[in-house]
Amino acid sequence: MTLTESPAAPAPSSQRLTTAKAMVQGLELEMARDDSVIYLGEDVGSYGGIFSSTTGLLDRFGPERVIDTPISETAFIGLGIGAAVEGLRPVVELMFADFMGVCLDQIYNHMAKIHYESGGNVKVPMVLTTAVGGGYSDGAQHSQCLWGTFGHLPGMKVVVPSNPYDAKGLIISAVRDDNPVVYMFHKGVMGLPWMAKNPRSMGEVPAGDYTVPIGEASVVREGTDVTVVTLSLSVHHALDVADKLAEDGVETEVIDLRSVVPLDRRAILASVGKTGRLVVVDEDYLSYGLSGEVVATIADEDPGLLRAPVARVANPDVPIPYSRPLEYAVLPRPERIEAAIRKVVGA
Amino acid sequence: MTLTESPAAPAPSSQRLTTAKAMVQGLELEMARDDSVIYLGEDVGSYGGIFSSTTGLLDRFGPERVIDTPISETAFIGLGIGAAVEGLRPVVELMFADFMGVCLDQIYNHMAKIHYESGGNVKVPMVLTTAVGGGYSDGAQHSQCLWGTFGHLPGMKVVVPSNPYDAKGLIISAVRDDNPVVYMFHKGVMGLPWMAKNPRSMGEVPAGDYTVPIGEASVVREGTDVTVVTLSLSVHHALDVADKLAEDGVETEVIDLRSVVPLDRRAILASVGKTGRLVVVDEDYLSYGLSGEVVATIADEDPGLLRAPVARVANPDVPIPYSRPLEYAVLPRPERIEAAIRKVVGA
């Protein structure tokens, strides 16, 4: 038993990979293609990333490009910013998004604002990778999603893959983007051998180079009765629930946002325009976050699209409890999602 | 010309005070009543607070209770937390909310979570005061409101006074609350002699001790045609606009939220239930913030309450620009509020 992984085997033209391995493959391709891409963070070298985000990169690219840092997030994220300003394309890992509190200034006041403050004259082509999410009893300081917080603060794109294909395509897009991009991977979608897995955390991935556009949601399941707008691990749960409800004749459309910034409002409106019913499933905190924004998107445009009150399945503004029954009560577990859909469709 | 103020004169039974002086008076009463109340922060001693939040307190209570700190927000906010845990009631000033990035961990992972993590066994009766808001060309790192960010993170109350009466009553409530309370004062409501003033930043304030309950919005203007939900400086603008629109026969109800956490959802629903139309005016960023949450509150309950699409007048996710015409374009200035109300009521 080990929390580290062995490097992925050489790649055929398409392979079944875990999300983690797909992410690493995207990084590997970009690092091979572009010498200015480097990866910095805690335990990203010989350990290969606590959540296997860098397995094998040190061996392939060496310690000048895959760099273990001290536990000094402000310094090394800031270093990434300065390096990006001077033309490198650093990927910098914040081990858990929960740790943003020790370094948010570099992220939101510098990485995200320099381009604007310089009137467009300075570019910051940096990627900030970070692990999010709970469900394995890691407590209030190691289980948060916080994409609402990142999304609220302007100047950075925020992408959130839920599966291997998107993980690879989005990391490649993120590295190539001339803007700062925050890349939030849920530990529960990575397909780690030491964590509960949904079959959806393993999937077919093209071996070569491809991108997933940042800012386009994906309709991962079509349906006519109700729209579920969600992202990250909750996509897995929503699809499981949708399959189950289909047996009862409820056809659920599931939208995987894939990025929080930009938010694909058109996709939300199109789907709710069709189904007339909306459930937002968000593992982040309820208030002042993603779920409210998605709902408001409809009311901004036309509240008449809605044939019923919406339901928001989110963390009810509670620090994430350690004990399993409590944690499961605040997370958007399948049972809560199912209950919410049933209520909204009146089934 | 000076950016500091002289201490308030001795208090009769009711006086006209600026918001800043009302806040200081509330602090003074609490500090006199309760020896465990102390005030810590940068330039809160002889300077009296950059935004006059502590004028005269050093003279009255001495340097053991009104304490200038180094520019070490993590250390002194954390110090406040530990002191609160051991039974003091510290009020700690973060000079600008924009600086949260250097100390957010203490605020959101410690101040706000210790009570929960301890299963209710540890209390953190601390107040974090902080200045917010723009409108005077202080640029992208000194003009933000950020109450959406604070409100999103659970475990702290967030109060936002807009006028002298509430400023005093809320600071007294905040100090007496056994929970951490973030007290966000907009520089533009303080009535500072060196900043643009709305007449509403000066008002009648009872001399003695009183509280304003945390979590109750206030209907600051009744109306029948449209509800404006807002807070802080935007209340002043909304009232000005409402007066103007009344001349055209549009009766605007204005709700001053006064606190972001808890959010008085009942007050919002009651008013929109009456008017059928909603404009949210929020100086914070548009996406994933307060405006979305207020709108979602209606859709959660009954989207049918709304007779028209809502309007959100907020910062359109732009770092706050320095140059006046640009800054005015992103702030919810009266012109934008007026246009939004007219659009929603079709006038």
Add this chain to the structure above:
Amino acid sequence: MTTQAPGRPTPPEQRPPEQPGLPHTPDDETRLGLYRTMVLIRTYEEAILREYHVDKGPGFDIGKGLIPGEMHLSAGQEPVAAGVCAHLSTGDAVTATHRPHHLAIAHGVDMNRMTAEIFGRETGLGRGRGGHMHLFDPDVHFSCSGIIAEGYPPALGQAFAFRRKGTDRIAVAVTGEGAANQGAFHESLNLAVLWNLPVVFVVEDNDWGISVPRSVSTCVPSNATRAEAYGMPAERIEDNAVEAIYDAAGRAVERARQGRGPSLLEIHTLRMWGHFEGDAQAYRVDLTDVPGRDPIPTYERTLKAAGLLDDEAVSNIKAEAATRVEEAVTFAKDSLLPDPADAGKYVFA
């Protein structure tokens, strides 16, 4: 007790005279006490290790079992906890890190409720809300945080409050050597010296911050050198030597109690197991040396040589520890899990 105004450093002439602390040589009873504490901690960690792996399979799923989540155990670091906490009363504060058990036990945290917390039970210190990185026992002023170095600042506040109340209680703030590179470390040391706070800072140098060796994280050989640059007395203690720790901590604690201000101790200790359970430690070059550096048999030999211990005494002490620990484990297992309907309780007071 000084009553100097915080925010103004006490002028040197108003400070109690600086005297090099007298050595704190443990007497026989204290030496046995240090040993007993170390054995109790190790016994505890072995029990948690055992329980942690129950029902994690097939394979290893971190979220499963009686004790889910990350688990950072302190085997090998017992000398730090025993040596430092021997000088404290329950009125003093200790703030620990993600790796807190040894300090909690040595400082007298209620072991039943601590164990119940680790098992996520309603009878736990935090009613199951906190978990093993969030143990709060206000009865003995114990707390911890899972965020690197962020336990230092609240300790300053506890020290501040203790002084303001006119007591001679002190705060002990502990972090790892990796943590000493976090900004909070610097800010805390400055503020503690500036306000002459009764704090003892402890850096547990176990050579590793997860997989990153000290040489890759820290630009200087000793954090004691750094502390001196804040005008603070500081020592580095080598070899995980419990009596040397006891001595240095005694002087630092005395200094803080007497109002003479903060000190820092960097203690070279040993992480015997993985960073967390499940860590395969492939990165770890020093692994074969580890068993030989175990501080408990080492100290056992010392005490035996001094005629204070024999095999029978050792086995009595170990049996006593086992009884105590199994009682706590049983208490935890016999306790109820929290009611999911109460998940929202205790967000606000």
Add this chain to the structure above:
Amino acid sequence: MTTQAPGRPTPPEQRPPEQPGLPHTPDDETRLGLYRTMVLIRTYEEAILREYHVDKGPGFDIGKGLIPGEMHLSAGQEPVAAGVCAHLSTGDAVTATHRPHHLAIAHGVDMNRMTAEIFGRETGLGRGRGGHMHLFDPDVHFSCSGIIAEGYPPALGQAFAFRRKGTDRIAVAVTGEGAANQGAFHESLNLAVLWNLPVVFVVEDNDWGISVPRSVSTCVPSNATRAEAYGMPAERIEDNAVEAIYDAAGRAVERARQGRGPSLLEIHTLRMWGHFEGDAQAYRVDLTDVPGRDPIPTYERTLKAAGLLDDEAVSNIKAEAATRVEEAVTFAKDSLLPDPADAGKYVFA
């Protein structure tokens, strides 16, 4: 140039030999250059001061006038900028603070576009989006930040990139003495030494952080002492002495360029005016001394005594500066304000 792997300190035997830098004694032309730079900066700050107060009334409304918002001027701190930047080329980076004008001018930031930025014009360095605390001139690698000490970390990255590209360019990171108590300071110093980055850290000690004197913010007399605790050569330069600054900066810059790693200079300088414009400085006990400590007349006297300046040369230099500054002010005033419809432009590239 070393090519050591970041993340691993260069083993001492692979580092270029440590040689005490030779003194950098400015020659006559350089001395005149230092003086000219100082005069240009002062002339600039006086012009900004004048323009800042235009149309602020009746009374004083910080949001009004041609230049609204906070204004932190650097009069008195010219020796730092002149002495340090004299060693830099436009390929080197300088990151400054909320008080950036002196450094911007000395480092050769385009004065017209800088002034236009301060006036909030579309022709400004940041097209009016940034303002006086956010001057970015990529042509000379100049940047600044209004958040205390948070300009240090990006400077590390600039230095890192310069080295990675195989150049001998360096980064200079500047903060005030108040800022040296922020966590970012500590983290940056550690990382710079650890990775042997070509950085020169500069602490401008002007005795005050707004109203807080150094003794109330900083537990040690010198940040040079602190820097040495990171294993970094460091010096404190007293008396705002431009030639001593030039000398020390010369050695530090040379060291960085040669791949021998970072250094720190703490320079005792003088904030002649308020923290920001409008600051009545009631707290300021040293105010009467200020005029006598003005570094420009002092240096003028030195150069006159050395026969390098006479009254005519002085007035020529001042006239030249005035012409240059007024040209910039005119450029700014003649430029258009940005179109409000473009407020959302440049959020993303």
